[in-house]
Amino acid sequence: MKTCAIIPVSRFAHAKTRLSPTLSPSEREGLLRAMLMDVSEALRRHVDRVLVISADADVLEYAYSLGVDILEERGRKDLNGALEQAAEFCIPEFERVMITPSDIPLIGKTDITELLHRASHFDVVIAPAKGGGTNTLIFRPGSMRLRFGDCSFFEHVSEAESRGLSVSVYDSFYLSLDVNTAEDLGEIILHGEGTHAREYLRKLSFIVRPSRGSDRLEVSRSF
Ligand SMILES: Nc1nc2c(ncn2[C@@H]2O[C@H](COP(=O)(O)OP(=O)(O)OP(=O)(O)O)[C@@H](O)[C@H]2O)c(=O)[nH]1
């Protein structure tokens, strides 16, 4: 079954706003670049095509330099609008699309072959994110509406079931770790050996320690 992986990427200037107390704008952009490298390298090994969709020309130029295909987001869209555009673009050539955000740098440590194998037995394969989001969604383009946003994992499962589609939930620790908060950076440092994202955070002198406070991890700079 021909599969296209779709990676939506926000503008560099809007990247990872929830990390602004911890990282400067240029560091947030650097982290996004490193994570996009991790995600695109992992996906390229397994699918027929990787497509990055963004409204930002700099993001598209960078994605192109990584050797993936690019699609410019048309009009003023939200994330779901951008993804619907990319999925529609894939309809003529691909039986399956695999939507994966750019902020899951540990995807290379998961069994992507198993995810794709499930997609040959189920209409929809979905991997939950920490906090209720969706970190991978595989489906036939055009077969369901997209509901990224708050608690989208549950919304996607209901959407698929309401259309009579069979659903397989792929339960993976590494896939669940998307990067939104300082504590998430700690998880990448702990578990992300061999990733560009971890190397980048190390270069910025971040270290992580276990904590018994309100967060499980304490992330700080070592200088
Ligand atoms: N093309 C496109 N991608 C988007 C858009 N909004 C978010 N994304 C991407 O969708 C994925 C999930 O994004 P979120 O974690 O919800 O948001 P974020 O912008 O990365 O981070 P925050 O600003 O902290 O919410 C990431 O790969 C983003 O780069 C959008 O409007 N268009």
Ligand SMILES: C[C@H](OP(=O)(O)O)C(=O)O
């Ligand atoms: C877009 C959203 O991402 P999160 O805010 O959970 O990282 C989701 O997965 O629905």
